[in-house]
Amino acid sequence: MFLGRVIGEVWATRKVSDLEGHRLLVVEALDTGSGPPAPMVTPVVAADPLGAGVGEEVIVAFGKAARVACGGDGDFALEAAVVGIVDGHQLNAGESA
Amino acid sequence: MFLGRVIGEVWATRKVSDLEGHRLLVVEALDTGSGPPAPMVTPVVAADPLGAGVGEEVIVAFGKAARVACGGDGDFALEAAVVGIVDGHQLNAGESA
Amino acid sequence: MFLGRVIGEVWATRKVSDLEGHRLLVVEALDTGSGPPAPMVTPVVAADPLGAGVGEEVIVAFGKAARVACGGDGDFALEAAVVGIVDGHQLNAGESA
Amino acid sequence: MFLGRVIGEVWATRKVSDLEGHRLLVVEALDTGSGPPAPMVTPVVAADPLGAGVGEEVIVAFGKAARVACGGDGDFALEAAVVGIVDGHQLNAGESA
């Protein structure tokens, strides 16, 4: 799982039927490490069963965890989902948000 | 899942039988992040059950999600597939496409 | 699995029900390689069934391994967990901790 | 799945029994992206059920897909395999091979 920020939304009319009815968010990883900045990584597209808004901090899970989060039985054409909307975090460098 | 652009197609006569009849696209990740450019990553080869064209923006899923998208029961020698063809996206920096 | 250090904790009130009752740690990878420093990678969010403290060195596992570690049966919306709290390591460059 | 080139072969006498009889190739990712060069990534070791030669372009799959490609039932100590030997590819920058 990773800590990310919702930076937008994506729409697809032509899609596999399992994705019908799922909001698809674009989430970028937050670099909360203690060292020099990590290189940016390209954002992830995650289904959102929780109703996160753009700008919110979220926890994203992959694979079966994402399918379970979306109510699937595991046989589901989806492999990333928001599993939590973050209230706050406390990092050892003293940063809190 | 990630947001990518179809940059081409690949053909293989000698392949495992599960890949017969599947169009195989070469997809590169779109860097839609809000920060400095992410380092490029090498493209992915994805099966395409939806008929995406070169230049189109797509959502790619991995693992079991890809096998389900291609109609498999999970026991399938394939682990990346196009699961959506993107109509548009809205990113918080105001970019929309 | 990877060797990491716990750098903080994250809280989410709105989350999928499978995450209820799990402490969620932010863990960054330790660069124990013998060569030049590896680029930093963005930290991982891991469930913690062992009670690791901030600053402790831990082993993190992904996927089904993480679900098993947290007592799940595999159908669990969680894909990273602390599976060990490190007492020490011995690396061939002679570093030990 | 990714597009790679076979750069060599590796031998192991001491190995888990599931690997007996499998040729193990070293495959490096081809950087076919349209932008600036991607950073090199360290090569992958893949089982080869198809008989690819050194220098040939191949498609490599991971996880269950690889086990299925090698004739396993999924309970198999192997997680990368050549699933196709490439005849050619057409990329939108006009490059073809």
Added chain:
Amino acid sequence: MFLGRVIGEVWATRKVSDLEGHRLLVVEALDTGSGPPAPMVTPVVAADPLGAGVGEEVIVAFGKAARVACGGDGDFALEAAVVGIVDGHQLNAGESA
């Protein structure tokens, strides 16, 4: 799977019970590519059912493959394992070891 070198060992008294009795090695990826050096990646912690020594070249597998290699039935809190100890490799640049 990847080709790595054992650079050390890690000990954990507090760990999930599935890890009891498993030697845990720290393995770093070997950069055997033909191009410019790949950026270093942070090392992996892998269970070792084969008895590899520090300094030896090994093949590491992830996920279910690792659990099978360690004798598990798949429901096992472990996701990386040494599956082969390398006798030698031949790479197309003529390097052999």
